[in-house]
Amino acid sequence: MPLLPAFGPTSWRRVVLTLLLALAAALLCVWLRTPIPWMIGPLLATSLVSVLGVPTESWTPLRNSGQWVIGTALGLYFTPAVGALVAGLWWAIALGIAWALLLGLGFGAWLRRLHAGHLAALSPAELRSTTYFAGAIGGASEMTLIAERQGARTDLVAAAHSLRVLLVTVTIPFALQFWGVSGLDTLTPGLREVQPAGLLALAGLTLLGALLMQWLGRANPWFMGALVVTMAVTLSGITLSAIPQPLSNAAQLVIGVSLGVRFTPAFVHTAPRWLASVAFASFFMMGLCAVFGWVLSRLTGLHPATLLLGTAPGGIAEMAITAKVLQLGVPVVTAFQVCRLVAVLVLAEPVYRWRYARA
Template sequence: MPQIPGPLKILPVYAIAAAGGFAFYKLGLPLPWMIGPLVATAALAFSERFEIRIPVQTRPFGQGVVAAQVGLSFSPAVFAQLLQMAPLLVGMALMIIFVGFAIALVLSRMARIPLTSAMIATLPTSPVEAAVVAERYNFPPAPIILSQTMRISTVVVLIPTAIFFIDGELGRTARQMNTAFHIPSLLALAGLSMLGMWLFFKLRISNPYFLGPLALSSIVTAAGVELVPFPSLVLWAAQVVLGTWLGSNFRRSLFTSAGRMVMASVVSTLLFIVASALIAASLSQVVGMSWETLVLASTPGGVTEMALTAKFLGIDVALITAFHLVRIFIVVPSIPHIIDRLHRYENR
């Protein structure tokens, strides 16, 4: 099988991915520059005509660009609004844990795996972090990575598509191209992004390549400094990078080795999305917020991908990002404690 290693030889993969994004853009489909590359690269990887290995080190560029841009939405007024909504933010995060436990029970039964392993595969975190936890408890990491990757990818494809076609008017402004190019402002924003990544990495904070740029960009914005957002071409390039990395994980060998876990992961992921969406839509009637906002806020997807989805659909980016950040700060630190207690219970 031909291999495509090295930074230069993966450029054709990015070209194919970008072509997929352009095709989705021309077709008027939602989130085209992420979903198009994801689908194109997944098809290429699954065919196994070439062994595609997109380094995980490519993700920081995409995450840093998106995070710095999202941080520009955090004005002082937005911060004040988020503080008032703190109980709702925390409540939604706890809801994700309880729904995740119920879905893990389903996955455990369907895939015939221990509940502890199913919980690691279900709770929203990154595939790499989930694999590390799995190895700590001597569970095979490959099925865990598959389940987590399928969750993120399914959310990226399904949620924006569903909301777009139910209420497509939301996303029309997101298709307008931003050509503003104020060099000092762009250099300042890029510098903040790189400084944030470096600082959070050195401090060993989880998800440093997103949270670092987001923190510094939002602090500067909240202080009243106005920076020009990245041009559309830069944001599109970031999405192509993220979509390509996600799609490259869909190798046929991963599916064939997972056995029953494949269908079980598909079913449990869809159940997770549907259950979260139904609860959020019902809650929207009580709290007086739009169902689109709460559905996107409750979706068990990655914060980077959900911030991009909110931007495309014209939904409050800062609010959606805040929901997912609170979820991260509650769920991710809780995972080791939840898994440890569950593992002890199963092995008592």
């Protein structure tokens, strides 16, 4: 079995042209001084042309490499002092997990009630599973796989998660820029210089971690494997190397592309009423999370922007990248998002069975 997928001339051309488009969009956003330009520019440009029917393509090994780089970069923030700080916030992280589960339950129940008449083709069981897993605040691919086991309509589940992550990824950085918060982070990596030998050693260790996670069948193996290994190394007091900024920018670009190519013309025509309700609920949940983050900030003494990112209903990589670029409490945001992701993946299906066992 080949390690890399086979590509025909058309596929290679699509990948290259998509990357060139993404690079041009990123450079434009840098010039316009938008927040998170290396991810938001490619994301918006790729999603726009994809929706218009232009053939775009994301190469999976590039996306995996981007997640590998970002996971490694985030792990460098977890120095022993930062680790002690994050460990002391276990109760706040637990509240964040409970909040995410309740938010997902409420979102799913609202979708079910709203669309019971519009999705008449679905049986009651299919409607329950579709709306429940579409509302869960978890990863799109993981929630779609679990939903498929429960007989849900997976295209609606995937569409809901993709649209929610897109809206959160674009809205929150611009809201933070309008708020004027950035550069507040005193939690910086233990080493800011690039050390070639240390970088090579770090790459080898994190690659082994990613491949192990992939072999074990874990979610987001390239991100989680690199993050866990780098955290372990950094928490032990060892500082190998910083991540070169151009490499971090390239990683953000390919992650933005991998999100943008999901938005095809078929995506838009899947169920307009469904997508409209998901968009409305996504903005509403962002508002609720802002209030919840503010409450947690009063209890913990951390900046509200940090806890807004930590509890936002977006993807872990996207929210962590936002925290990294704007310097808004990277370890805290990463810890909140990682723990929530793991908890939702573990609990979503058991909670569904418990919630609808009688039905």
